[in-house]
Amino acid sequence: MEEKKKRVKDRIVSAAWELFYEKGYDATTVDDIIRLSDTSKGSFYYYFDGKDALLNTLSTVLDDLYLSLKEEMDPYMDSFEKLMFLNYRSHLFMERSIKVDLLASLYSTQLISKGVRSLLDQNREYYKLISSVMEEGQKRGEINRRKSVSELLKYYSLCERALVTDWCLNKGSYSLAEYSKEYMPIMMESFKGKQL
Incomplete structure (x- = not known):
């Protein structure tokens, strides 16, 4: 179970940094990160308070x-x-x-x-x-x-x-x-x- 949680969190982090590079930090939205990481809004907010936390x-x-x-x-x-x-x-x-x-x-x-x-x-x-x-x-x-x-x-x-x-x-x-x-x-x- 812990390994699965780590994989989800890692996907979110990886997607966020890819988007920060491609679109810039300000132009990247939480929805963009959720979409690219193929996770849910609930999963995102389980690990992070918002985009700034990334x-x-x-x-x-x-x-x-x-x-x-x-x-x-x-x-x-x-x-x-x-x-x-x-x-x-x-x-x-x-x-x-x-x-x-x-x-x-x-x-x-x-x-x-x-x-x-x-x-x-x-x-x-x-x-x-x-x-x-x-x-x-x-x-x-x-x-x-x-x-x-x-x-x-x-x-x-x-x-x-x-x-x-x-x-x-x-x-x-x-x-x-x-x-x-x-x-x-x-x-x-x-x-x-x-x-x-």
Whole structure:
């Protein structure tokens, strides 16, 4: 039963974000979301108070992406390269799937939120995956051990958010993915381990 509920909620979230990208947030209605997700009005309102409540589901959408990227990664790839792969692919997804003005609005609501800031929730798949790659990298000597995984994770996520924030400030005038591909390795260079 819980799995069925999760599938319904996931369909609503997925449909909403597809519509937000295609039509824009303001032009998307609850009825549009219900129609595309092939759910009922009752199901929609069981999970969400309204369209605005879907804005906090960005972390869910991104976590689904990280689960699929985890499956794509070559387990023998260097851990530092895995981190750069995850960064590039997540920023490519944002660039292609989330309008820059909507992303900027989402980031700004996280700044003023008095409640839970979903993007900082350490239980997210994002944090679990990045932590596991860093732990693996430290064991292999590919990520240095001078800092703890939690310190490295904090810096890594800070760098990612900085790149996204700058992209939003510049109204998406350049490729987020390509810019990240060039500058994230430079920002993270000091965390490379000594190769054995």
